Amino acid sequence: MNRLAVELPGLSLKNPVIPASGCFGFGREFAEYYDLSRLGSIMIKAATDEARVGNPTPRVAETPGGMLNAIGLQNPGVDKIIEHELPFLEQYDLPIIANVAGKTLDEYVTVAKKISKAPNVKALEINISCPNVKEGGIAFGTDANVAAELTKAIKEVSSVPVYIKLSPNVTNVVEIAKAVESAGADGITMINTLLGMRFDMKTGKPILANGTGGLSGPAIKPVALRMIHDVYKAVNIPIIGMGGIETAEDVLEFFYAGASAVAVGTANFINPYACVDIIDRLPEVLDKYGFEKLSDATGFAHK
Amino acid sequence: MRKVQNMTIVSQRSIAKNIYEIVLSGDLVQGMFQAGQFVNIKINEVAYPLLRRPISICEINQTLNQFTMIYRAEGEGTKLLSQKKSGEQVNILGPLGTGFDIDEIQQDETVILVGGGIGVPPMYEMAKRLHAKGNKVIAVLGFASSCDVFYEEEFKVYAEVHIATMDGSQGFKGNVVQLINEKNLTFDWIYGCGPKVMLEAIERQFGQTKKGYLSFEERMACGIGACYACVCQRNDGKMARVCKEGPVFKLGEVLL
Numbered sequence: 001m002n003r004l005a006v007e008l009p010g011l012s013l014k015n016p017v018i019p020a021s022g023c024f025g026f027g028r029e030f031a032e033y034y035d036l037s038r039l040g041s042i043m044i045k046a047a048t049d050e051a052r053v054g055n056p057t058p059r060v061a062e063t064p065g066g067m068l069n070a071i072g073l074q075n076p077g078v079d080k081i082i083e084h085e086l087p088f089l090e091q092y093d094l095p096i097i098a099n100v101a102g103k104t105l106d107e108y109v110t111v112a113k114k115i116s117k118a119p120n121v122k123a124l125e126i127n128i129s130c131p132n133v134k135e136g137g138i139a140f141g142t143d144a145n146v147a148a149e150l151t152k153a154i155k156e157v158s159s160v161p162v163y164i165k166l167s168p169n170v171t172n173v174v175e176i177a178k179a180v181e182s183a184g185a186d187g188i189t190m191i192n193t194l195l196g197m198r199f200d201m202k203t204g205k206p207i208l209a210n211g212t213g214g215l216s217g218p219a220i221k222p223v224a225l226r227m228i229h230d231v232y233k234a235v236n237i238p239i240i241g242m243g244g245i246e247t248a249e250d251v252l253e254f255f256y257a258g259a260s261a262v263a264v265g266t267a268n269f270i271n272p273y274a275c276v277d278i279i280d281r282l283p284e285v286l287d288k289y290g291f292e293k294l295s296d297a298t299g300f301a302h303k
Numbered sequence: 304m305r306k307v308q309n310m311t312i313v314s315q316r317s318i319a320k321n322i323y324e325i326v327l328s329g330d331l332v333q334g335m336f337q338a339g340q341f342v343n344i345k346i347n348e349v350a351y352p353l354l355r356r357p358i359s360i361c362e363i364n365q366t367l368n369q370f371t372m373i374y375r376a377e378g379e380g381t382k383l384l385s386q387k388k389s390g391e392q393v394n395i396l397g398p399l400g401t402g403f404d405i406d407e408i409q410q411d412e413t414v415i416l417v418g419g420g421i422g423v424p425p426m427y428e429m430a431k432r433l434h435a436k437g438n439k440v441i442a443v444l445g446f447a448s449s450c451d452v453f454y455e456e457e458f459k460v461y462a463e464v465h466i467a468t469m470d471g472s473q474g475f476k477g478n479v480v481q482l483i484n485e486k487n488l489t490f491d492w493i494y495g496c497g498p499k500v501m502l503e504a505i506e507r508q509f510g511q512t513k514k515g516y517l518s519f520e521e522r523m524a525c526g527i528g529a530c531y532a533c534v535c536q537r538n539d540g541k542m543a544r545v546c547k548e549g550p551v552f553k554l555g556e557v558l559l
Contacts, residue, residue, distance in 0.1 A: 022530070022531075023529065023530065024529055025528065025529045025531070028528075029525075029527050029528040029529045029547070030527075030529065032306075032527075033306060033527075045531075053536075053542055054531065054534065054542070057521055057522065057532070057533065057534060057535075058521070058522040058532075059522070059531070059532040059533075059534070060354075060522050060523070060524045060530070060532040061522075062352060062353060062354050063353075064350075064351055064353075065350045065351060065353060066353060067353060067354060067524060069524065069530070069532065071530070071531050071532065074531050074534065074542065217350075217353055218350050218353070219350075266353075268525065268529065269354065269355075269524045269525035269526075269529070269530055270345065270353065270354065270355060271307065271345075272306070272307065272396065272525075272527055273305065273307065
């Protein structure tokens with residue numbers, strides 16, 4: 001028995017550890033460090049219809065226990081991703097979760113339709129929560145009706161299950177979660193980054209050229225756990241949890257809150273081996289806390 | 304072999320105002336082959352500072368399994384690093400990035416190395432390598448003031464050295480490009496590392512007439528090309544990552 005295996009719509013994963021979108025490019029850089037087949041899956045960098053150059057620099061600023069980023073969805077466009085990046089990943093035993101973004105509902109639908117047909121894409125993650133672009137992104141993730149409408153439109157065209165990536169920058173995340181569930185979402189991924197700022201002490205100007213950025217890293221872990229906890233109680237679709245995960249214990253804690261799999265983001269920037277180190281330590285952590293298999297721990301906090 | 308390793312501090316000393324030279328020992332040195340690359344350092348095991356700090360490689364000594372870095376203790380991370388003592392360990396990821404290509408340089412050609420402030424260190428390994436190759440090497444090192452000057456004597460072993468200070472307290476008064484002009488220094492190749500204004504001045508003056516490379520700096524997160532934080536734009540409009548395709552780019556390649 002594989003104690004780490006998890007089953008989610010479209011995804012039979014050998015382990016629940018998935019590098020988070022935007023923190024792992026399209027895998028090429030990390031393939032220099034370890035065999036990507038060891039991962040549960042990869043959430044590849046967001047795809048938009050046209051190529052995007054992203055925001056001006058500086059794009060990152062450090063914070064206590066975290067970092068702000070405002071990359072701005074730089075990517076080569078969905079066609080290039082399908083042509084160059086996804087075929088590269090086919091050499092690995094790895095179902096891919098493709099992250100989809102856009103300025104308009106039409107763009108989301110176009111990208112979702114195209115990329116969901118790629119042979120190794122087994123699920124979509126719809127990015128309605130990027131705080132770093134002026135149009136699209138978070139605008140679709142802060143209003144329950146808009147989020148539901150987008151979910152419905154994407155479900156109609158997608159060839160694979162659809163996960164909606166929720167923003168923590170809302171008053172009531174449960175309301176959005178329920179809305180996308182009703183609209184047909186197969187799962188939820190949460191949380192995206194928290195909107196934040198830092199200022200240069202000499203000039204008084206924001207450090208990030210974009211002004212604001214998304215906060216990630218261990219600093220946001222309790223926020224993610226609380227939100228997953230609340231959403232788990234309210235919906236019947238699985239949650240892929242993320243937000244500051246650094247260790248195998250963190251993974252188990254996210255399962256307790258209600259996650260069925262997890263994504264690891266910022267930790268990859270500090271330790272390129274973060275994901276495989278977590279995978280290696282998970283069996284030991286299961287022993288320590290008395291779980292025969294990891295999937296038994298989902299929602300343990302609610303029992 | 305893992306490209307991340309705890310390396311032991313062999314020595315650390317202050318060599319100018321807020322400038323430290325640190326020598327580290329460990330097997331990662333065996334993978335260092337090129338001047339101009341950098342390492343990404345995790346200063347503490349705790350979550351603060353969370354991110355690694357990118358610092359350029361100043362000297363590589365594979366025989367001793369050691370390498371040297373010179374850095375300015377300016378932010379909280381580098382200040383913490385400056386307090387570490389020999390025998391302690393720091394976690395190093397590297398070597399990273401694309402360094403200086405010196406293969407195209409012919410033996411009878413003269414190379415000028417231009418370093419500004421904390422951009423001086425990578426030029427030291429360059430000077431050593433070019434000297435070993437038999438080239439004539441000129442080092443033009445610019446600093447704010449005499450209290451900031453370091454490695455003048457070390458460079459003299461391998462190069463003809465010119466010092467410029469902005470306040471004139473040591474050597475030539477003015478910046479490195481003014482020095483090159485005033486002293487009528489002639490050369491075939493120019494290699495530069497330093498603040499953006501210095502790189503811009505080199506590009507303006509020599510971009511059309513000389514061959515060479517420039518090393519860039521940008522705020523980084525991962526240092527391995529994954530996060531897309533440290534990008535710059537190429538003259539062909541394409542984006543490049545300073546940590547991966549760079550930090551070294553051909554003269555004229557990057558839009559300044």
